[in-house]
Every structure is written in structure tokens, then in C-alpha cells.
Amino acid sequence: MxxxxxxxxxxxxxxxxxxxxxxxxxxxxxxxxxxxxxxxxxxxxxxxxxxxxxxxxxxxxxxxxxxxxxxxxVPEAKRVKNRVHLDLRAAPDAGPEDRMAALEVEAERLVALGATRRRRVEPDPPLVGGFLVMSDPEGNEFCLD
Known part of the structure; x- marks a missing residue:
């Protein structure tokens, strides 16, 4: 079920x-x-x-x-890193060369909407395809991957 x-x-x-x-x-x-x-x-x-x-x-x-x-x-402010966050699959089918470029384009769009860019994690094959850490307008972390 x-x-x-x-x-x-x-x-x-x-x-x-x-x-x-x-x-x-x-x-x-x-x-x-x-x-x-x-x-x-x-x-x-x-x-x-x-x-x-x-x-x-x-x-x-x-x-x-x-x-x-x-x-x-809620009355209290955010104080620490999220224990759960969203991963936005902005380039799920992109090849290694195009992946980070596609993520950068999406990051620019999200920053224009009010997001903040936190950091870039470079690709480290075979386990890490590279991603960007962002936060929404209230500081909640999410990743572009």
C-alpha cells in the first residue's frame, strides 16, 4: 500500500x-x-x-x-541546520560536463526569487555528481543536484 x-x-x-x-x-x-x-x-x-x-x-x-x-x-526562529531538506533535481539527466552548468543556471533563477547560494560542491565521481547548497528566503537549506 x-x-x-x-x-x-x-x-x-x-x-x-x-x-x-x-x-x-x-x-x-x-x-x-x-x-x-x-x-x-x-x-x-x-x-x-x-x-x-x-x-x-x-x-x-x-x-x-x-x-x-x-x-x-511558528513563534520561534530557525536556529540550526535543517535535519531534513529538499533536494531539487535540476539536472537529473545532464552529463558530467553539462550538470554543473545547468545547476548554476537554476541557482541564478532561484536567487532572483529570494534564495541564497551557500556553497558549491564539485563533482567527485563515482559517488558525488556535484551539487549546490542553497537556502530559501527564511534560511532553510536545500540542494540543487
Whole structure:
């Protein structure tokens, strides 16, 4: 039996982080439930106070293949390296010569969206194909590989 799952990210600004990751992954902000024109309308109908309506946002794969990403507001700031992070497969089929160049192009796009470049790990065959360590706008680490 396969199970559905989502990836949950604790953060300070769920809407901003959801917007970043939607653009980074070619995902979309999850639409409101059927019968509602907007999330504020749905949340108001569900009894969520106006001051709490920005406490969570989600993004989904428009093709329905990838997991849902859920961003929830938490009071504490990020303090240490993530124990779990996302790897964005930006060049899964690229040959050794083209791989790092493709990753560099994707890194530039993500930096323009608000990511920060951390470091480059050079290829070290046969086990390491080379990758870039990045962080999202709130400092959560991820890799381009």
C-alpha cells in the first residue's frame, strides 16, 4: 500500500515561503475548497479569526505527482541546520560536463526569487555528481543536484 504525504515547513511568513517554493518547483498555491472563491472566504466560513488566516499556506503540484508542501507559522526562529531538506533535481539527466552548468543556471533563477547560494560542491565521481547548497528566503537549506 502506498501512502500520501506532505512536507511541512515551520516558518515565520507562510505566504512568502509558499510563494517562493511554488515558483521554485513550478507548483501552485493550493486553491480554496470547492464552493469558495478565496481562502479568506473559506476560512471565515470555517470560523478562523481574521488575525489567524495567514498562519498557514500550502502549495501543490498542478499535475498531482509531487507532494503537497505545507507552511505553518511558528513563534520561534530557525536556529540550526535543517535535519531534513529538499533536494531539487535540476539536472537529473545532464552529463558530467553539462550538470554543473545547468545547476548554476537554476541557482541564478532561484536567487532572483529570494534564495541564497551557500556553497558549491564539485563533482567527485563515482559517488558525488556535484551539487549546490542553497537556502530559501527564511534560511532553510536545500540542494540543487
Amino acid at each position: 502506498s501512502r500520501e504525504f506532505q512536507v511541512t515547513v515551520d516558518c515565520a511568513d507562510p505566504e512568502a515561503l509558499a510563494t517562493f517554493w511554488a515558483a521554485a518547483l513550478d507548483y501552485v498555491v493550493q486553491p480554496p475548497p470547492e464552493g469558495f472563491e478565496s481562502w479568506p472566504a473559506a476560512l471565515t466560513a470555517f470560523g478562523v479569526p481574521a488575525e489567524r488566516q495567514g498562519d498557514a499556506h500550502a502549495v501543490v503540484d498542478p499535475d498531482g505527482r509531487g507532494p503537497r508542501l505545507f507552511f505553518q507559522r
